[in-house]
Amino acid sequence: MSKKISKIFEPMHNHRYNEILMYTGTLFAIFFLIFFRYFLAKERKKSLPTNYPVLGMMPGLLLNASRIYDYATEVMELSEGTFLFKGPWFSNMDMLVTSDPANVQYILSKNFHNFPKGPEFKKIFDVLGDGIFIADAESWENQRKLIMSLLKNLDFQKSVGESTWSKVKSGLIPILESVSAMGTELDLQEMFQRLTFDCSCVLVLGHDPNSLCLEFPHLPEEKAFTFAEEAVLRRHILPESLWKLQKWLKIGKEGKLSECKEIIDQYLSNCISLKKKSFKEEEDFDLLSSYMRLLAHENAPEISEEVWRDTMLNLLFAGKDTISATLTWFFWLLATNPEEEKKIRQEILENLRMSEVGKWEFSNMNELNGLIRLHGGLCESLRLFPPIGLQHKAPLNPDILPSGHPISPNVKTVLSFYSMGRLESIWGQNCLEFKPERWISETGGIKTEPSFKFIAFNAGPRSCLGKEMSFVQMKIVATAVMNRFHIQVVEDHPVSPRTSVVLQMKHGLKVKVSKK
Numbered sequence: 001m002s003k004k005i006s007k008i009f010e011p012m013h014n015h016r017y018n019e020i021l022m023y024t025g026t027l028f029a030i031f032f033l034i035f036f037r038y039f040l041a042k043e044r045k046k047s048l049p050t051n052y053p054v055l056g057m058m059p060g061l062l063l064n065a066s067r068i069y070d071y072a073t074e075v076m077e078l079s080e081g082t083f084l085f086k087g088p089w090f091s092n093m094d095m096l097v098t099s100d101p102a103n104v105q106y107i108l109s110k111n112f113h114n115f116p117k118g119p120e121f122k123k124i125f126d127v128l129g130d131g132i133f134i135a136d137a138e139s140w141e142n143q144r145k146l147i148m149s150l151l152k153n154l155d156f157q158k159s160v161g162e163s164t165w166s167k168v169k170s171g172l173i174p175i176l177e178s179v180s181a182m183g184t185e186l187d188l189q190e191m192f193q194r195l196t197f198d199c200s201c202v203l204v205l206g207h208d209p210n211s212l213c214l215e216f217p218h219l220p221e222e223k224a225f226t227f228a229e230e231a232v233l234r235r236h237i238l239p240e241s242l243w244k245l246q247k248w249l250k251i252g253k254e255g256k257l258s259e260c261k262e263i264i265d266q267y268l269s270n271c272i273s274l275k276k277k278s279f280k281e282e283e284d285f286d287l288l289s290s291y292m293r294l295l296a297h298e299n300a301p302e303i304s305e306e307v308w309r310d311t312m313l314n315l316l317f318a319g320k321d322t323i324s325a326t327l328t329w330f331f332w333l334l335a336t337n338p339e340e341e342k343k344i345r346q347e348i349l350e351n352l353r354m355s356e357v358g359k360w361e362f363s364n365m366n367e368l369n370g371l372i373r374l375h376g377g378l379c380e381s382l383r384l385f386p387p388i389g390l391q392h393k394a395p396l397n398p399d400i401l402p403s404g405h406p407i408s409p410n411v412k413t414v415l416s417f418y419s420m421g422r423l424e425s426i427w428g429q430n431c432l433e434f435k436p437e438r439w440i441s442e443t444g445g446i447k448t449e450p451s452f453k454f455i456a457f458n459a460g461p462r463s464c465l466g467k468e469m470s471f472v473q474m475k476i477v478a479t480a481v482m483n484r485f486h487i488q489v490v491e492d493h494p495v496s497p498r499t500s501v502v503l504q505m506k507h508g509l510k511v512k513v514s515k516k
Helices: 002-043 058-064 066-079 101-110 118-124 137-151 156-184 188-205 220-237 240-248 254-280 288-294 305-336 339-351 367-370 372-384 469-482
Strands: 083-085 095-098 185-187 390-393 412-417 485-489 510-515
Touching: 058 240, 066 095, 066 220, 066 412, 095 101, 101 137, 101 288, 101 412, 118 220, 118 390, 137 254, 137 288, 156 185, 156 188, 156 367, 156 469, 156 510, 185 188, 185 485, 188 254, 188 288, 188 305, 188 469, 188 510, 220 240, 220 254, 220 305, 220 390, 240 254, 254 288, 254 305, 305 339, 305 372, 305 469, 339 372, 339 469, 367 469, 372 390, 372 469, 469 485
Parallel strands: 095 412
Antiparallel strands: 083 095, 185 510, 390 412, 485 510
């Protein structure tokens, strides 16, 4: 009898149990939503991140991950240039973030040897192998000496201007003319990415992928670089255990990053293989050919193809999207500052020799030296939008920064270069304004600033080796475009930085092009 009764009441008990679960779940959801709305509003205000129990300051970071550069700048403004970010408990994610020029000079120059890239940096940037951007100590010194000797080759320096102009003349100008004639919109960032990818491949590998042409071919290797840069910055934000799990499972962005790495490796291996077959001792002046000439000497050390690949990959990374990003931001700044654009156009007309049809044709790099205002405009773009917005270091030994902040080896050091160009304490009240004259001296020449203040090309022993080469390429592109076309940004086009290790535009730069 008791068994029969229990069977009768069993459904009633189950129903009651389900009701309790439903009510409990509803109350929990309401409580969570109320807390989340309060929390969301609190963390998105312009204030220092809250240090929560267990979670640390991670919630504020995740909520602002899509605007990480501006968020870092807000934190730097409120903390007088240096802030200790506390990660979740036991996550090893504590970070000291700084934009203080004195700290930057100390880390990158004065106490350089105590702040190497470190093993954490190598794990985050594993896509770059053991190249110069990852290497430390003797490996880095040897690679830097080798690359410096390659870049100083006079034939290579001459080829920088000639190959860039050739690609501008045969690729970029015809596309802009076609778009102008049709009256269609164009993603200028996409064009500059294709341009600099082709130029970098020609200069580094001696191979032209011809991505910049009217057909707009889809090249997986070109897109793979861009995605890799975005995925790498994401690794700075997420706990290492989480992105490593995704990598192991080959899911999400880490799964796609693995695919991109394979695409890049295959492309570089093919280019190296082709170069070996077609190598001419005295005719080719790309960096890969120069590298092979050095290795051909009797006393040259044995270097594996993997090391070749890493060296070439790092050089491609240095020149590809960094230059295209600067050019994109530069033309957006011109479009939003028409008076400055007029002044730079006038300088081009007054200082450069025009052809019979009134268009400038590149002849040698020396003729670009008189474009002082253009140089200032490019420096302003680099100041406000440095191609590499953040840099990550790791102290070997406990240290105290000039700002008075102590730092231990288990605390990562993040230098916010993006913030440094936007702080009144560094550049004055007009720090957010585009002012090329900021870079013109009283005598009318180019005004220089200390590298630990103007940090676009790094500072100290790791200063960028390709700085002058970059300016030559950017000036050729800017002069050729400004002399022929007027660029107008499409109305209401959203402009903001992409969450990527290279500071590109999140939505590209949609423009309309008209002939001058």
